[in-house]
Amino acid sequence: MTVLSSHMRADHRACDDEFANMENVVAEGNWDKASEVFENFASDLNHHFDMEEDVMFPAFEARGAGHCNPTPVMIMEHTQMRNVLKQMREDIKSQNKDHFFGLSETLMMTIQQHNMKEEQMMYPMIDESLAHEGQMLLDEMKAYPRKDHK
Amino acid sequence: MYQGLSTNQAPPISVPFRFFLTAPIFGILIGLLVFTSSPQTILNQYSHTTIGLVHLFTLGVLSMIIIGALQQMLPVLASAVIKKPLLFANIIHTSLTLGTLCLSGGFIYSQKYLLIAGAILLSIALTMFFFTIIKLLFKVKYLTSTVSAMKIFSIAGLITIILGLYLSGSHIGDNIGSLHYIFVDSHILFGIFGFATIIIMGVAFQVIPMFYVAPDLPQYIQTKFPRIILGMLILFLIFSLLQLDIFGIKVVFALALSLFAIYSIKSLNNRRRPVFDVTLWYWKISLISLILSMWLYIYYSNHLILPILIGFGFLYPILQGMIYKIVPFLSWFHLNSKGYFIIPTLREFIKEDNIKVQLYIYLSSVFSFVLSVLLSEIFLYIGAGLFIVSNILLLINIAVAAKKYHQISLTDPMAAFK
Helix, strand or coil, X not given: CCHHHHHHHHHHHHHHHHXXXXXXXXXXXXXXXXXXXXXXXXXXXXXXXXXXHHHHHHHHHHCCCCCCCCHHHXXXXXXXXXXXXXXXXXXXXXXXXXXXXXXXXXXXXXXXXXXXXXXXXXXXXXXXXCHHHHHHHHHHHHCCCCCCCC | XXXXXXXXXXXXXXXXXXXXXXXXXXXXXXXXXXXXXXXXXXXXXXXXXXXXXXXXXXXXXXXXHHHHHHHHHHHHHHCCCCCCHHHHHHHHHHHHHHHHHHHHHHHHCCCHHHHHHHHHHHHHHHHHHHHHHHHHHCCCCCCCHHHHHHHHHHHHHHXXXXXXXXXXXXXXXXXXXXXXXXXXXXXXXXXXXHHHHHHHXXXXXXXXXXXXXCCCCCHHHHXXXXXXXXXXXXXXXXXXXXXXXXHHHHHHHHHHHHHHHXXXXXXXXXXXXXXXXXXXXXXXXXXXXXXXXXXHHHHCCCCCHHHHHHHHHHHHHHHHHHHHHHHHHHHHHHHHHCCCCCCCCHHHHCCHHHHHHHHHHHHHHHHHHHHHHHCCCXXXXXXXXXXXXXXXXXXXXXXXXXXXXXXXHXXXXXXXXX
């Protein structure tokens, strides 16, 4: 069963698309719209992290994640990315395009190497470990409420 | 099993940095060697000076960057963690650097004791590296196309070393047998297609979508092409020993690598990020050079432009482009993980304008080298001068990022909050 990993991979790609869309809008210098698309992107990215941190990872750990539990490192990287997001929000407010793109490059690299670790190692482990409750967890994750991370 | 996910298991930043900082120094040495040698010697591909020069490049520049980058990438791309990374890097870096200097020096100055020292040191560096990664890669549980390509790379790399050791033994013992040039050709092909190209392909499968948010390459290229290339390399060796026609093998190489390059360019052109990125130029220059060199390879495999196009047009630029992505990211990532909050963004670690200048000068050097074959030997000196400058600039660009990292790492991470 790969329901969890399939959904989370697709969610990664959806966030990539939103990210690219956000960069396009900022590149055009359309700051009003930039703020809106940035908040959509930030909300979706944070929701993805929340689904993992509050539903998927605890379920994985409950099943025994092993003595080298990888989830704290994944959560630490989420924190790193949330910090960059906060700085990007400041750049949009101050309309600092150059610094924004320096940060967006930083965020993109961090997201991509993080996704790579999850998609290639963590999700296959989770699929294996949570095979029987995959669909139930997925429903729970989809229904998980969005938090305010501003 | 989960070790690869932990940043604590990633090597210290000094591990990849020492390899990246050493490679351009070998580039400078290459330029100086061309500058101080007669054009007749350099343009003769069988001269001992040229053999020395080629190894300064393949070992001192290409292998240096590939081995340095892989120590960083293996934990992320393959969840393969090298134990005692600092000790491992110290041994490999020292023996690779000294071994390359000895081997090339042995050829250039016709000194057998240098050749012997070079062969021993390089055996230590390369067999240790390859046996370690083979052991790690063949234990990886969740296989990806990149891990599969890395496995093939490690086998091809080992064969390249064995052939190289056999050849250096022939030179040391003055025992050039009738099969010598078949093993020379196989050593070159395994080195270029097996060692360098397969690892570039394997890393490209991951890095093109990752660095540029671009579409994946077609699945058949990712899964089949590295195996086809390894198969063709083995066939090449067998056909050559049996003195059979190898034209068909050349066509398969050219088709496979051209298709890889075309699809990679297509993927980069369809990337979803609109932001200008100078490292894209390095990729495109490399991939276009690969296509050109493959068609030259079919019909003019002895033409002197071919090694220039493959070495300086295809292999080196793509590795420079990767360095410009990896160095700022690692600087940022390591500082951030240590708790520093105020850190330059990736684009502030190495200024894009400085990268552009380095690229223009590098490209001019490659054009000059091509013109030295087509027009006049004077371009060899111009090319060498430009090559030296471009490598100095590459070294400075990496060193500037390393210095920024170092300066911040000496400060108090919590200072921003006090």
